[in-house]
Amino acid sequence: MSRPRILFLDAYDSFSNNITSLLTTLLDVDVFVLPIDSPLLDPTSADFEQRLREELSRYVAVVCGPGPGHPDNDADVGLMKHIWRLHDAEDLLPVLGICLGFQSLVASCGGKVRRLQRGLHGMVREILHRPAADYNEETTAGDIFAHVGNFKATLYHSLCGDIGQQAVSEAEWDKARWRALPACPDLLPLAWVEEHRGERDGVERILMAVKHRTRPFWGLQYHPESVCTEKEGNRVIVNWFREAMWWNASRQRVSVPGGDILARDATKPSLLSQLSAAPAEQWWESLHVDAVYQSMTISLPHGVQIPDIVEALGPEESESIILDSANAAASAAARADVRGRYSVIATGLEEALRIEHHTCDDYATVKVGRVGGLLQRISLAPYSGIWGLSDIGVPLQHPRGHHRPDLCFVWVTKSLVVDHTMGVVHIQQLCPRGLEENPWVEKTATRLLSSRIFQGRFPPDGLSPRKETQHVATYQQQPLRTRRLSKSTSIQTPLTRDYESKVELCQEFIAAGESYELCLTDQTKISRPVSDSSAEKSSADGLPMQKRCGSSLSAPPSSWQLFKMLRSRQPAPFASYIRLGEATLVSASPERFLQYDQDGYCSMRPMKGTVRKSEQVSTLAEAERILHIPKEEAENLMIVDLVRHDLHGICGAGNVSVPHLLKVEEYQSVFQMITVVEGQLPKPADGDSESGNAQRYTGLDVLAASLPPGSMTGAPKKRSCEILQQIEQHHERSLYSGVVGYMCATGRGDWSVTIRSLFRWDDEQVPSGGEDGGEGPHEVWRIGAGGAVTILSTPEGEREEMFTKLAGPLRVFADSG
Numbered sequence: 001m002s003r004p005r006i007l008f009l010d011a012y013d014s015f016s017n018n019i020t021s022l023l024t025t026l027l028d029v030d031v032f033v034l035p036i037d038s039p040l041l042d043p044t045s046a047d048f049e050q051r052l053r054e055e056l057s058r059y060v061a062v063v064c065g066p067g068p069g070h071p072d073n074d075a076d077v078g079l080m081k082h083i084w085r086l087h088d089a090e091d092l093l094p095v096l097g098i099c100l101g102f103q104s105l106v107a108s109c110g111g112k113v114r115r116l117q118r119g120l121h122g123m124v125r126e127i128l129h130r131p132a133a134d135y136n137e138e139t140t141a142g143d144i145f146a147h148v149g150n151f152k153a154t155l156y157h158s159l160c161g162d163i164g165q166q167a168v169s170e171a172e173w174d175k176a177r178w179r180a181l182p183a184c185p186d187l188l189p190l191a192w193v194e195e196h197r198g199e200r201d202g203v204e205r206i207l208m209a210v211k212h213r214t215r216p217f218w219g220l221q222y223h224p225e226s227v228c229t230e231k232e233g234n235r236v237i238v239n240w241f242r243e244a245m246w247w248n249a250s251r252q253r254v255s256v257p258g259g260d261i262l263a264r265d266a267t268k269p270s271l272l273s274q275l276s277a278a279p280a281e282q283w284w285e286s287l288h289v290d291a292v293y294q295s296m297t298i299s300l301p302h303g304v305q306i307p308d309i310v311e312a313l314g315p316e317e318s319e320s321i322i323l324d325s326a327n328a329a330a331s332a333a334a335r336a337d338v339r340g341r342y343s344v345i346a347t348g349l350e351e352a353l354r355i356e357h358h359t360c361d362d363y364a365t366v367k368v369g370r371v372g373g374l375l376q377r378i379s380l381a382p383y384s385g386i387w388g389l390s391d392i393g394v395p396l397q398h399p400r401g402h403h404r405p406d407l408c409f410v411w412v413t414k415s416l417v418v419d420h421t422m423g424v425v426h427i428q429q430l431c432p433r434g435l436e437e438n439p440w441v442e443k444t445a446t447r448l449l450s451s452r453i454f455q456g457r458f459p460p461d462g463l464s465p466r467k468e469t470q471h472v473a474t475y476q477q478q479p480l481r482t483r484r485l486s487k488s489t490s491i492q493t494p495l496t497r498d499y500e501s502k503v504e505l506c507q508e509f510i511a512a513g514e515s516y517e518l519c520l521t522d523q524t525k526i527s528r529p530v531s532d533s534s535a536e537k538s539s540a541d542g543l544p545m546q547k548r549c550g551s552s553l554s555a556p557p558s559s560w561q562l563f564k565m566l567r568s569r570q571p572a573p574f575a576s577y578i579r580l581g582e583a584t585l586v587s588a589s590p591e592r593f594l595q596y597d598q599d600g601y602c603s604m605r606p607m608k609g610t611v612r613k614s615e616q617v618s619t620l621a622e623a624e625r626i627l628h629i630p631k632e633e634a635e636n637l638m639i640v641d642l643v644r645h646d647l648h649g650i651c652g653a654g655n656v657s658v659p660h661l662l663k664v665e666e667y668q669s670v671f672q673m674i675t676v677v678e679g680q681l682p683k684p685a686d687g688d689s690e691s692g693n694a695q696r697y698t699g700l701d702v703l704a705a706s707l708p709p710g711s712m713t714g715a716p717k718k719r720s721c722e723i724l725q726q727i728e729q730h731h732e733r734s735l736y737s738g739v740v741g742y743m744c745a746t747g748r749g750d751w752s753v754t755i756r757s758l759f760r761w762d763d764e765q766v767p768s769g770g771e772d773g774g775e776g777p778h779e780v781w782r783i784g785a786g787g788a789v790t791i792l793s794t795p796e797g798e799r800e801e802m803f804t805k806l807a808g809p810l811r812v813f814a815d816s817g
């Protein structure tokens with residue numbers, strides 16, 4: 001027997017999948033999702049009424065979801081307002097509105113929707129409903145709070161339904177609070193929050209739930225699906241469904257089973273299932289997946305660090321992918337929970353196959369090596385797109401002024417994986433079958449074993465000592481501002497006043513109900529003489545090339561040297577050094593985005609809440625005191641609920657949990673609050689068969705469905721990105737704010753958020769940075785930094801946070817002048 005079906009109208013919230021998961025698991029129903037502006041159900045088309053009626057006939061009930069915006073704005077609520085207009089016996093069906101859906105119900109019944117005195121986002125409050133003793137036969141009818149105990153729930157709103165409550169005097173309030181008020185006679189209030197607004201403003205009465213007097217409509221202002229809403233609140237949902245089913249039964253309304261429906265499943269189809277639509281000629285045949293795995297493991301001498309291994313491997317390759325658990329050695333000092341266990345050094349990139357995609361294109365390219373010939377252009381038409389802003393419905397500005405790839409996947413067949421826990425290096429390659437004689441693994445092992453670092457001619461001290469010695473002399477602590485470091489390097493940081501007014505603008509959008517949290521960022525631009533990249537890394541004899549050449553002091557440090565400086569100053573679990581195509585990224589990211597294993601276990605680690613280390617805040621206990629406050633916890637909670645939504649969209653109902661909520665961790669220069677959210681990918685019903693395999697979900701499904709990272713956008717993601725594009729003046733964040741990581745052939749993967757990083761593009765060169773125009777070509781480095789703005793932020797606080805995050809990466813330029 002098929003389960004009852006519920007239709008969920010999605011207003012592009014970032015919590016929708018949490019609601020569909022809650023409904024599915026709690027009520028044993030199937031939930032189908034229709035966007036509020038679905039082109040399949042267009043209110044301007046002639047047969048709209050008919051199509052709507054047909055679609056609704058398939059469901060036992062409708063849930064109108066939360067979302068950004070205002071119920072008076074048609075585009076924000078779309079189909080919802082047609083639901084509240086249903087009236088005759090044939091069309092009518094039970095409906096529950098949640099947050100925006102609830103406000104839309106209030107507005108449709110003549111109530112007002114006004115701004116709260118101050119928005120409440122990620123705030124957990126006691127939901128006040130009628131006390132148990134007050135329930136009798138009359139008051140219980142249709143009251144979905146009847147016999148529910150006390151519970152707290154999470155709020156995400158700036159607006160509130162106003163049915164006249166503020167006008168009721170204190171003396172009258174006790175009686176009036178459960179009665180329909182004259183301003184809106186059709187709605188019976190069922191629950192309230194009383195928010196203390198300080199001496200002057202007193203208590204703001206905030207309507208939390210209603211029931212329509214004659215129609216089967218209910219609404220909840222709070223978020224029943226939030227991870228911080230207490231379980232007792234689930235009984236409200238169960239009661240609603242019981243009332244809904246009872247209403248259907250009493251009207252002999254039966255939903256029509258089967259048939260075509262316009263709404264889609266609450267979870268997305270797998271990426272692999274899209275391949276059946278792919279053209280017959282398969283580009284991935286050139287990946288040589290028919291390969292032999294060869295490997296060798298050698299032990300790692302104490303104190304050897306990733307850059308030492310890279311340098312011992314020999315002269316620099318023109319491209320690099322190095323994922324460096326740079327805090328592995330310094331983990332005792334960092335005391336952060338994440339200790340990178342593995343580091344990955346990719347080699348042989350010049351012959352590696354890669355896939356690139358530029359967001360505005362409708363194709364991706366497959367080619368070999370950096371300048372290698374184009375093998376194929378893959379049309380994206382048969383697929384649902386490649387993971388970017390455009391895939392969450394946020395178009396980019398045209399023209400973008402460049403044709404750089406926004407996505408680059410490289411098929412790496414030769415790599416070194418360092419296991420810091422076991423103290424070993426695995427040298428591994430996938431060798432095309434028939435070419436097994438390839439001696440690369442042995443040759444690499446021999447080269448490492450005979451190098452200075454493996455021969456013990458290396459100081460066995462945890463931190464590599466020979467690093468930036470030549471630069472220490474120029475080290476100066478300087479305040480951060482636009483300045484010239486030397487005659488030839490200039491740094492342009494965001495202007496204080498500018499940034500602060502952008503924070504204020506974010507807060508205006510939030511107060512208007514357009515967003516709950518906005519991760520505002522800005523960029524710092526560094527222009528300096530082009531570094532001599534041919535002198536990067538070291539020569540085959542193990543001596544730093546620049547030392548050999550004797551020209552080290554005049555040449556600015558190469559990107560590789562910048563990386564070495566950054567990783568030792570800010571040892572982070574997700575450091576990386578990437579030189580790929582035209583891009584260079586030097587990162588000291590502390591934030592894991594997503595990790596998954598071959599069994600479909602996924603873990604995300606959103607980070608929100610940052611405090612700079614200082615004399616006043618130097619211990620974990622002090623940081624906890626500062627970070628465990630409503631503002632910081634709310635910031636984190638909002639992203640946690642958003643990340644749960646992203647995971648639910650792939651893992652499905654009931655397969656997401658939060659094992660660690662709001663934990664404070666220590667890093668080199670900051671304390672950060674993090675939460676761990678876990679999910680389990682569904683197993684295909686007939687897992688071993690070919691068709692089962694085609695339906696299989698992998699970690700890539702989660703990655704594709706979760707970009708861009710919610711911690712860098714704010715919530716709800718789509719509207720927040722639209723607003724941020726505007727406030728950040730369509731300035732592309734570029735490599736900053738994206739993700740870097742790997743997925744290996746067995747299905748494991750690990751991705752970090754690119755923050756606390758520097759990056760540059762080869763094509764961004766200015767002819768001369770010198771005032772006299774005589775200093776030769778300059779290259780441009782960029783550093784993005786920012787933080788989450790909420791209604792409780794202060795412009796000064798946010799500006800200070802942005803500069804705190806900027807300081808670490810920027811200092812490598814300051815120190816190397």
Ligand SMILES: C=C(O[C@@H]1C=C(C(=O)O)C=C[C@H]1O)C(=O)O
Nearest residue numbers: 608609610711755785786787788
């Ligand atoms: C925006 C940045 O960091 C993000 C914002 C954080 C915050 O608001 O506390 C914390 C970590 C990141 O998700 C940055 O580092 O530039």
Ligand SMILES: NC(=O)CC[C@H](N)C(=O)O
Nearest residue numbers: 066067099100158159513
């Ligand atoms: N979560 C929501 O649905 C929010 C509704 C509305 N945009 C508000 O801010 O009040």
